[in-house]
Amino acid sequence: MSNLSFSELEKQYVQFQKNICGKIGESVISEYASTLEKDIYYPLNDLVLKTGRGTTQIDQVIVSKFGIFVVEVKNINGLIRGNINQPKWICQPFNRKPYQFYNPLHQNVLHARTIKRLLDISQKKLISMIVFIGGVFDSAPDNIISSDNYLSYIRSYNNRLITDEEVKAFVKIIIDNQLSPKDHQEYISQINKKLASGEIVPKCPRCNKKMIRRIAKQGPRKGKPFWGCSSFPSCRGTVNIKTEEEKVKEEIQAFFRLFDI
Template identity: 30%
Template sequence: MSVLSAIIAIILFVGLFYLAVNHAKIKGLIGEKTLISILRFLDKNMYSIFNDVYIEHGQGTSQIDHIVVSKFGIFVIETKNYKGIISGSYKSDKWTQNIWGNKYSMPNPIRQNKAHLYALKSVLPNYAQLRCISIIAFSSTATLYVAVDEYTKVIYIRDVINVIKSYNEAIFSEEQVQEICNLISKANVIDKTVRNKHKYVVQQKVLSRNAQIAAGICPYCGAELVQRYGKYGSFIGCSRYPKCKFTTK
């Protein structure tokens, strides 16, 4: 093989690999699959694991990546497969993903998971006072600079097991753990139609956001979007900046 064809082959391979790891859907799946296999390391006699749970409640359907139930508490885990520098606070609406100076906003995952906790509690009426442990687990391709509240752990996927095991004070009896597991199993919607409807609603939200941006309207506040020039080139931002911090490429 000539040097030239070898170089072309390498470029093609790197290009395809880049596309594969960047594809949003694949990215999400890799994160979830990784954590499913990591959670298997927990002692089955002490921890019950639920993956990809759908719960219907007053406001619609919530999809929860992972729930771990034990006598030490209920852990509600959201996985995020992101790269770059992730910064944000539990107080803000949006967090920022910074990849080589290009900034993208993402919904605050702490709030997102709070909605999941709320949905879960709606099916555990006897445990209304209970504080579930909210865990946001990022892939190691992300670098985290985040301010969290005392009830949330924003960590890397590889640290999930250790964080779960750090809770070692029993707060439930065996019977309570069993009851909680039964209630979650019962509430988990397995009907494909309902699951697909939830995915459809989420997709529609993304589409309408993209349509708004294409029409030059800020998806956060409805103001006009304008072209701006930063250190790293041009980008689209909200005309109400600094009041509204929406930016996109």
């Protein structure tokens, strides 16, 4: 793999992802969901929705009279340790080094909040659930479900919370507000253009003032762009700007971790 040029690697990665990644994980769960009672549960898979700060991708939302399930799917192999409060969890694969990943419960809070705002509903009507395909827990926190228990967990909610009219209206609102993959790409490239042209600038993580795009003059990121605080040198807040190459490399690493290969 090391002999490949960067663009070749990127091409292979994209192809790989299309061929394999798309077929497992989320699609397993969408298959399962298709066996739920059709007049009660309305599964919507792989949604991209606008949030206050950008966009978010949600693996699955199931609208039903018993509540709205917001589902995050994790395809991980190994022994997993983590609790509700820890920002990062640890996975110990069976034959490789352990690694950390973001607490999926925290990730799903943003997803649930996006749905809550979009539908203008109370928290009570939302059920956040994380489904693990593979992966073994020492002791799993609540609403962490293995894929074997996915259907029974959903069916265990049986108090009516939402009227039939609302169910229909909610499905329509979500469908109307989702971005197609093409729209999503366009939206991201628009944001990137605006960032590059200085039309929009991030705020300093330390003092909340505007930031200025600069080029690192020294250090390991020499020659690479970053955001620096406009009140430098009194504030030294910075935000790195990831190059396209760095982004793809990270994705490739995450991808290989996913399959434990």
